[in-house]
Amino acid sequence: MKGLFPNEVHLNLPDSDIVYYPDFLERSEADSHFDLLYKETPWQQDHISLFGKRYAQPRLTALYGNNGKPYSYSNLVMLPHSYTESLLKIKNKVEAQSGTSFTSCLLNLYRNGRDSNGWHTDNEKELGKHPIIASVSLGQERFFHLKHRTDKSLKQKLLLQHGSLLLMKGPTQEAWLHQIPKTAKPIGARINLTFRIIA
Numbered sequence: 796m797k798g799l800f801p802n803e804v805h806l807n808l809p810d811s812d813i814v815y816y817p818d819f820l821e822r823s824e825a826d827s828h829f830d831l832l833y834k835e836t837p838w839q840q841d842h843i844s845l846f847g848k849r850y851a852q853p854r855l856t857a858l859y860g861n862n863g864k865p866y867s868y869s870n871l872v873m874l875p876h877s878y879t880e881s882l883l884k885i886k887n888k889v890e891a892q893s894g895t896s897f898t899s900c901l902l903n904l905y906r907n908g909r910d911s912n913g914w915h916t917d918n919e920k921e922l923g924k925h926p927i928i929a930s931v932s933l934g935q936e937r938f939f940h941l942k943h944r945t946d947k948s949l950k951q952k953l954l955l956q957h958g959s960l961l962l963m964k965g966p967t968q969e970a971w972l973h974q975i976p977k978t979a980k981p982i983g984a985r986i987n988l989t990f991r992i993i994a
């Protein structure tokens with residue numbers, strides 16, 4: 796299907812289906828969503844356990860959903876809040892663009908360059924095989940890194956801009972890892988929303 800938005804970039808990496816829409820949201824719309832979500836979201840600090848040690852996650856999170864289903868990853872179980880007006884507006888737009896209905900949305904707040912999201916893949920059981928993940932970025936632009944799991948020569952860097960949408964589907968989560976690396980630069984806050992189908 797041809798997108799509704801003229802500017803769409805197909806990454807064309809092997810074993811993946813990744814499309815980037817740099818100007819998915821208008822500037823003013825993206826600005827107001829950022830301000831509202833920053834203020835109204837009940838941001839939580841979670842901890843993950845690695846080899847028996849407890850670490851604060853290097854970012855704040857919140858889960859929203861329309862089916863009450865929890866989301867579990869890294870020994871952590873998140874329970875969903877009910878969608879707010881502003882999240883539903885974004886959700887409707889993402890669904891129109893992707894032709895997909897999502898149940899859940901995981902929000903990440905990267906407060907500054909020390910906040911990050913380490914190498915991982917979104918392959919949790921409750922997402923099913925070949926999950927579609929729609930990722931909206933607001934605020935400070937940050938680099939998104941991709942690396943192939945088996946062919947070490949395959950990597951990609953992408954700057955995720957304010958108001959952009961990144962769609963990952965097909966075998967992407969099976970074959971690729973992704974991360975948001977830390978940066979030493981003094982930078983502002985970024986909010987990321989990943990819409991998912993949690994069965």
Ligand SMILES: O=C(O)CCC(=O)C(=O)O
Binds near residue numbers: 955973
């Ligand atoms: O912040 C991002 O762009 C990526 C977030 C992510 O990979 C995740 O929450 O699984």
Ligand SMILES: [Fe+2]
Binds near residue numbers: 915916917973
């Ligand atoms: Fe992810």
